[in-house]
Amino acid sequence: MSVLDASTSTVAEAVTACAAAAHSAAPALAGAADEVIDGALAAMAANLTAARQAILSANDVDIEAAERSGMSRGLLDRLRLTDERLASMASALELLASAPHATRSVELGELPGGLRLVERRRPVGVIGANYEARPNVTVDVASQLVKSRNAGVLRTGSAALGSATELVRSVVAPALSAVDLDPAAIQLVPRADRAAASALVRLPSLVPLVILRGSGDSTRSLALEAAQQGVRTLAHADGGGVLYLDADADLSLGVDVIRRSVDRLGVCNRLNLLLIHSAVYDEALPLVRSALSELDIRLSLPPHDHAVGYEWALDPDREATVTVLPVPSPAEAVRVSNEETSGLAACIVTRSASTAEEFMAVYGGTGVFWNAPTRLLDGFKMLGVPETGINLDKVPGPRGPVTYPDLCLRQYAVLPT
Template sequence: MTVLDTTVMDAVAACAVAAKKAAPALAAAPDEAVDAALGEMAARLSSARQTVLQANAEDVEAAQRDGMSSGLLDRLRITEQRLVDMAEQLRLLAAAPHPVRETELGELPGGLRLLERRRPVGVIGANYEARPNVTVDVASQLVKSRNAGVLRTGSAALRSATVLTDAVIAPALSDVDIDPDAIQLVPSADRAAAGALVQLPHLVPLVILRGSGDSTRELGRLAAQHGVRTLAHADGGGVLYLDADADLDLARDLVARGLDRLGVCNRLNLLLIHRNVYDSALPGILDTLRSLDIRPSLPPHDHALGYEWALDADRESTVTIAPVDDLTHAARTANEETSGLAATIVTANPQAADAFMAAYTGTGVFWNTTTRLLDGFKLLGVPETGINIDKVPGPRGPVTYPDLCLRQYAVVPRP
């Protein structure tokens, strides 16, 4: 290990130690204090608006000099309206119900009762790239679930994330007598900090990973080697299937709605068209893509069918188009060739919709609407920490505060 790596590891470990020390007090905080803290964060997004926007403008300017793509710049940028939206999401989260902490499951022999309790994890880490709003999203979810946190973002968003932590999150916690050390932001932009975060199982046993596929998968492997569990959001890419009975005007509208932002995981990535309507539907689809300045990738393809364009800074304004034999072929393609994030069918045939939705095994499936709806706030009314597409028991899809807990069985005497 180099001297630099040691320095980075020490910085991450110091954040983890501080968060772990503050975790018990946050876990014991009353509901009213937790919700008040979220309300204070919303208020401080307004009062610290100019400071946040200035820091973000500096991040964006630096990223533009470095040649960041337009889609990634869109994710990095905080606007006045986005600040308003962030504050509204915090207020809605504050008003959302707290999960029941204890549920009685039944009775056991010998005069005993069986209870199921929900407990915070303790300290949860989060690694994410150039999306400063995620700093608030994740921090607020952790506070609502009563987990302390260690957040790490890349150099592109570090100024914005630092201001959001120092001017919004920490003082909001202090205002309601919750230890502000409960939410830590790693002060280093060094990429080694991400690796350090997943090597501290006794301090940070669970880490949320968001980012590009390859780097996130590598962090997941490193975490496994060190006994750290992860909720990974490595891959995305929405699939839209035009059935033989599709309304073509609706299909064109959904194509446009699925491409309103290019740097997000749930955007339209792969467009599958039933072979019987491929020739008739394609010209209108191409017109729609042309109006959006999106390049179609048509057969024969020189890339994997499910290649995720959002992660390709040079070619993110691209959608893959391919014909399929029928809805079974479409579902199989979505299952086997893509990440399994989300797919939608466009059809006027309810039986076809039911069959496609039964055959697709991914995280979100939709009928006559866009995969852009696969989002914690749009589906559940609260921000998400990420979208988990793992095929294992546990939280799947948008991960929100009720998911960030551990189940504990308790056996107690009957009164």
Template sequence: MSDEQTPEAIGEIVAACASKAKLAAPDLAGASDEAVDAAIGEMAARLHSSRAKILAANAEDVAAAEAAGMSGGLLDRLRITEQRLEEMAEQLRLLASVPHPPAQTPVRDLDGGLRLVELRKPVGVIGANYEARPNVTVDVASQLVKSRNAGVLRTGSAALKSATALVDQVIAPSLSDAGIDPDVIQLVPTPDRAAAGALVELPDLIPLVIVRGSGQTTRDLDRRAAKHGVRTLAHADGGGVLYYDAKADPARAEDLITRSLDRLGVCNRLNLLLVHRDIYDAALPGIQEALAKAGVTPSLPPHEHPLGYEWALDGDHEATVTIAPVDGLDQAVRIANQDTSGLAAAIVTEDKTAANRFITTYTGTGVFWNAPTRLLDGFKLRGVPETGINLDRVPGPRGPVTFTDLSLRQYAVLPA
């Protein structure tokens, strides 16, 4: 490792990015709604006008990842196509059109001719760590701008060329055109993994970090941040659950299975299929046919892995779904609550009473009736891009986190 690549040097690089973002943050905090929305709208336009450079940079990332043996699911996350570029632009256009929440909300009148109001204030600088998902660069940056927070973005080597093109060709010039200091969005220029650790160790500069990804690395960053007094919105594990009830319509169930597996490298895909024991044998052929349509292999009992094992993280076996019989709804919910990440679970049934009980007793982030867990996505659910999905089981932003969640509450007592 060269002197320039020591952990200390990398920490200085991240701190320098954070300092630049913090200095620029007041400019964004004071920007008008019109300027903020103009910047986001211009990002959408520049995704079109700069698409050749963006696609070329992404092609370099994809080629390098293929040469390194990256799995198909991760390559799918990494790749930007013309269609995905258009989807990114459409999300930005919609975000620009979403009304801004009021900066001040009346709460109540107080004695002595006073009144209490609740103010929304930006956090200041928010960090974001993500790996081979270049679209997240635009998703997070636009959410930060809409919420008037500066940001420090860090991605790994697989997506760094794509992310750099998006920042240089789309995000920074769009902010400048709207009269906002482009330094409010910083991209850490080194792919070294030490930069991720440095990002969660700067509480005075970056008090909140969005940690996206799956697996042990994300969990380790979450714990590391806690030791340094940095709050995180972390998403380490995923995997959707589907309970196939005894009173399910088989055609509907098989359709849901297929639609839940349109992409295999994402967290909200079908991962675990629980089938009522009374119909297990009869339903299995249809289930296997639905899986075959999606190019997926079932993992059938007896299992040599935990029921909640997340196949999206397994590059060699990501095209797999675990199937298990259960005695009924209560056992299905217990497994979903205790043996999986708690990201999302669905029930397919024509029995309204069973569906309501499933909805009432499942404690995870998203619950679905006759709908695929793939819908657990900020844009699909709430009409705006997300910064990530927060799985916390304590009060705070939970589920898809969008710009409305990225603010601080402040109470102000004013003359009536």
């Protein structure tokens, strides 16, 4: 089925048709040589530049429709593509093309009887992805799937569907064709209906793993539905970075880190909760208020009429907000970070190495930072490759930014020596 064929009679049939097409294309992708895979990624990077005008024109249409609907500033920022962002996407693809491939076979040792044990890493087959108004995620996820030799079924909402469609049509599909891979390996569901997300997590035999990115409640609901259908998920439902200003903090540095933590408001790793040691609260608060007011960001001060860890990025009416809470000690700061937030990431600003080490030893989230903004919790910024999302699960397996080496299955092989 063409990624652009929207004539299928029902949403479920459209999703199933995409899944079946990707499933048929998956074996050839799984067996492709390294140079073929990297050639496809390099072609994607070149296509982003060659198709620049068509992509930006499609995005303009999406932006205009979103503005008419009253979309918030943060969500519009997620939706918008620019020359600079396209160039950044192309650079990320070039880096991914040059990145080493994950080791596919590791010798673990010998077994009795003249046998040896080998650990193999195999593609999942077909991986689904559900995401909302972020067209760049279309390329991020598609490229990670191709690098890991997995086919994919992508589903985005109505706000970004036009941009995503153009990216698949002008960037992803021709790049696969250019190296003689089946372009059907990466499918985009051509329907904007929300029911498509539900249909995507109901196909365990075709799409056994689905990456979920989006607002907390909807993503948690999809993850529950997937579990009931026997589909595994890598869910990115909640976010919100925490920053703790310690009593021994350099306040000028702290204000600088705070500024760098809110350069974008509609992203999960932005500053959401600011904890300030009570000993410096009265001194620090005016500095913080002044810095954030210059950025049109308001402070939510005690007593709060919301949960301390409430994620402002998901609130289109109040996204330009940071919660502030005084705390009596580093121990209380890390307790709040662990127990009252999503566990995405936390930063401590302090000159005391011992305090920083104690904070980092106790904090259990996916990323911990000392005198650095939680905005750095990003696959490209930290690891040099795009990510499929940030997984917060507290179980063994991929956690934090999920990138191509994580998208595989472990298989044990017992072979003769």
